[in-house]
Amino acid sequence: MVPFSLSPNLTLVTRTILPVLSQPTATGIQNGIGDLNPSFFFVPKGRGAWTFGFGPTLVLPTASDSSLGRGKWSAGPAAVAVYSKGPWVAGALVNNVWSFAGKSDRSSVSAFLLQPFINFNLPHGWYLVTSPIITANWRATSGDQWILPVGGGVGRLFRIGKQPINASLQAYANVVNPDLFGDVTIRAQIQFLFPK
Numbered sequence: 001m002v003p004f005s006l007s008p009n010l011t012l013v014t015r016t017i018l019p020v021l022s023q024p025t026a027t028g029i030q031n032g033i034g035d036l037n038p039s040f041f042f043v044p045k046g047r048g049a050w051t052f053g054f055g056p057t058l059v060l061p062t063a064s065d066s067s068l069g070r071g072k073w074s075a076g077p078a079a080v081a082v083y084s085k086g087p088w089v090a091g092a093l094v095n096n097v098w099s100f101a102g103k104s105d106r107s108s109v110s111a112f113l114l115q116p117f118i119n120f121n122l123p124h125g126w127y128l129v130t131s132p133i134i135t136a137n138w139r140a141t142s143g144d145q146w147i148l149p150v151g152g153g154v155g156r157l158f159r160i161g162k163q164p165i166n167a168s169l170q171a172y173a174n175v176v177n178p179d180l181f182g183d184v185t186i187r188a189q190i191q192f193l194f195p196k
Helices: none
Strands: 002-007 010-017 020-025 028-033 037-044 050-059 072-085 088-102 110-121 126-130 134-137 146-160 163-176 184-192
Touching: 037 072, 050 088, 126 163, 146 184
Parallel strands: none
Antiparallel strands: 002 010, 010 037, 020 028, 037 050, 050 072, 072 088, 088 110, 110 126, 110 134, 126 146, 134 146, 146 163, 163 184
């Protein structure tokens, strides 16, 4: 996340995700990058334990293979809420995107994402985390719309030179998932942080 001060009362926070994926397909394992997902949150500056942000999110069809992305340009609204007090950080990110352009031979997109998160901070930059990515594909048949993961992991904040970095490893059992989706998700995550 990268914050930009827009005024004494408003900050723009950008969050960009470029997934590096390894997933099973009908012909084996497919490795590569997925679709680029930048989000922009307008966050009123305030004091207290709660922070809220609202803005747009985009999905750009940058996948290195058709099985790793949707092949569509998509956009929609996004919101985030964060509670921070003592060793606890909790909140949720939510968005919904609809396709508006892209390859005509690919299905149109109407997709929901909810990512609740709870971090418990430990000494020396370590933390425990659960941050499942709950999704719904509104274009899928009713039994194949939802992915509901349950699990968590561990992470650590550290620096390389002056650059703060957040790294975590998490594992989730997909207790609800489409027929052709895996039962387990392993997520290794590296974030470059730009605090203000």
